[in-house]
Amino acid sequence: MNNISDILSAQKTLFRSQKTKDVAYRLQLLKTLKTEIISKEQAIYDALKKDFNKSDFESFISEYGLVISELDLVTNNLNKWVKPKRIKSSMLTFPSKDYIYKAAYGNVLVIGPWNYPFLLTLEPLIMAIAAGNTVVLKPSELTKNTSKLVSEIIENVFPKEVAVSVQGGIDVATELLTQKWDYIFFTGSVPVGKIVAKAAAKHLTPVTLELGGKTPCIVDDTVDLKLSARRIVWGKFLNGGQTCIAADYLIVKESIKEAFIEILKKEIIRAYGETPKHSKDFPKVINTRNTERLVNSLENVNVIFGGDFDIDACYIAPTLVDEPGLDSSLMSDEIFGPILPILSYKTDEEIENIIWNFEKPLAFYVFSNNKSFVEKTLNKFEFGGGVVNDLLIHFGNHRLPFGGVGASGMGAYHGKHGFDTFSHNKAIVKRGNWTDPPVRYAPYNKKKLNILKKMFRWFG
Numbered sequence: 001m002n003n004i005s006d007i008l009s010a011q012k013t014l015f016r017s018q019k020t021k022d023v024a025y026r027l028q029l030l031k032t033l034k035t036e037i038i039s040k041e042q043a044i045y046d047a048l049k050k051d052f053n054k055s056d057f058e059s060f061i062s063e064y065g066l067v068i069s070e071l072d073l074v075t076n077n078l079n080k081w082v083k084p085k086r087i088k089s090s091m092l093t094f095p096s097k098d099y100i101y102k103a104a105y106g107n108v109l110v111i112g113p114w115n116y117p118f119l120l121t122l123e124p125l126i127m128a129i130a131a132g133n134t135v136v137l138k139p140s141e142l143t144k145n146t147s148k149l150v151s152e153i154i155e156n157v158f159p160k161e162v163a164v165s166v167q168g169g170i171d172v173a174t175e176l177l178t179q180k181w182d183y184i185f186f187t188g189s190v191p192v193g194k195i196v197a198k199a200a201a202k203h204l205t206p207v208t209l210e211l212g213g214k215t216p217c218i219v220d221d222t223v224d225l226k227l228s229a230r231r232i233v234w235g236k237f238l239n240g241g242q243t244c245i246a247a248d249y250l251i252v253k254e255s256i257k258e259a260f261i262e263i264l265k266k267e268i269i270r271a272y273g274e275t276p277k278h279s280k281d282f283p284k285v286i287n288t289r290n291t292e293r294l295v296n297s298l299e300n301v302n303v304i305f306g307g308d309f310d311i312d313a314c315y316i317a318p319t320l321v322d323e324p325g326l327d328s329s330l331m332s333d334e335i336f337g338p339i340l341p342i343l344s345y346k347t348d349e350e351i352e353n354i355i356w357n358f359e360k361p362l363a364f365y366v367f368s369n370n371k372s373f374v375e376k377t378l379n380k381f382e383f384g385g386g387v388v389n390d391l392l393i394h395f396g397n398h399r400l401p402f403g404g405v406g407a408s409g410m411g412a413y414h415g416k417h418g419f420d421t422f423s424h425n426k427a428i429v430k431r432g433n434w435t436d437p438p439v440r441y442a443p444y445n446k447k448k449l450n451i452l453k454k455m456f457r458w459f460g
């Protein structure tokens with residue numbers, strides 16, 4: 001059963017057999033998955049290390065640890081989440097008991113990116129299975145070692161009719177997208193997101209698109225410079241800057257900019273040493289093509305720190321760039337690497353002119369102790385989710401929905417939000433038979449209409 005349409009056909013048959021509706025079966029699979037992942041913990045770190053020199057520490061906090069937490073959350077709560085939820089009835093449906101049933105969509109396709117290749121393939125798979133779907137997963141072709149391991153883990157745990165990982169690149173993804181799915185969950189770039197949305201539209205398949213964009217980070221003059229710089233350096237250079245919610249660029253209050261830059265430099269050296277190339281904690285760029293892209297983006301801009309690179313070794317030092325033009329190639333697209341442009345502002349209008357120059361970003365960061373500036377800023381701009389006085393950490397709270405808006409994506413997941421994403425809310429009214437108010441039945445008359453008007457007004 002290697003052909004994609006055969007796999008899908010087997011998954012369709014299995015879904016219709018009602019097997020995945022059995023919550024005990026889902027829980028058994030998810031518990032087996034957890035045992036399998038735990039048994040491969042070191043192998044997972046080794047694969048990530050081989051793929052882009054990711055340290056065990058970063059692999060734990062940003063991939064392995066989050067997957068295990070998600071599995072714990074779902075196995076502890078699934079019996080509660082799947083229960084039909086009793087909803088207050090309306091007088092217009094009287095007498096009735098009204099419910100929301102959580103219903104699996106059916107056959108789900110998950111396409112993953114390379115930048116968190118363990119987390120961003122397994123998390124959607126876990127929630128899709130928890131909700132009672134079958135899954136075909138396509139991990140990224142760029143992280144060969146991790147994607148191979150993810151496929152092995154899935155093969156060891158799931159019958160192919162329930163979940164399978166299909167390896168391959170654009171050709172395989174394209175073939176997968178020609179099939180009719182009941183739900184598609186895609187994480188990746190904006191251009192490919194558009195291809196996925198177009199393919200989904202052909203079959204009216206619902207989609208979640210987890211995309212990227214240019215995430216701004218504002219720093220005003222009320223902050224603790226050292227604490228802010230330390231947090232920014234951590235969040236920007238984690239994963240070698242290859243994080244969809246990393247700060248793409250800074251907008252710093254002009255009066256503190258010079259001082260702030262000096263502290264940023266010190267923090268970078270503190271984290272990765274004078275020669276980050278030799279740091280065991282600093283990940284590589286994923287491949288030479290992306291390294292070249294990043295190196296080219298440094299042409300014609302003012303590099304004030306770092307900037308050295310080795311294309312063959314997929315290395316670029318953590319780099320600071322001073323005031324690149326908004327029309328420079330560095331600022332025209334999501335950077336997705338260890339380069340941090342620093343822009344400055346004097347007035348709120350200057351902040352607007354920068355941020356509104358770009359599509360709605362996936363994340364948004366503001367460092368400030370001025371509460372009214374923070375609230376005004378959070379309310380003024382559109383973005384997926386954000387943090388005040390830190391980077392990335394909204395990702396770590398499973399109670400918060402994670403997703404983009406506009407060009408940064410549609411739909412959201414994490415924790416229970418993930419289970420909800422892969423579940424259709426079936427609205428069910430169970431009508432009582434002990435009485436049957438005659439008002440709605442023909443022949444209609446003025447008196448019935450007046451009663452109806454009152455019912456709408458009072459009980460809607």
Ligand code: NAD
Pocket residue numbers: 111112113114115116120138139140141168169170173174177187188189190192193195209210211212213243244245334336362404409
């Ligand atoms: P990508 O879009 O190049 O690839 C993602 C997946 O799509 C891969 O599995 C790839 O094989 C497949 N793909 C590539 N070209 C395709 C095509 N023409 N047709 C069908 N499928 C195709 O993205 P990437 O380089 O792996 O990841 C980086 C991007 O992902 C960045 O833009 C980043 O911001 C975004 N991202 C978003 C999130 C999020 O949660 N919102 C998380 C991680 C990454």
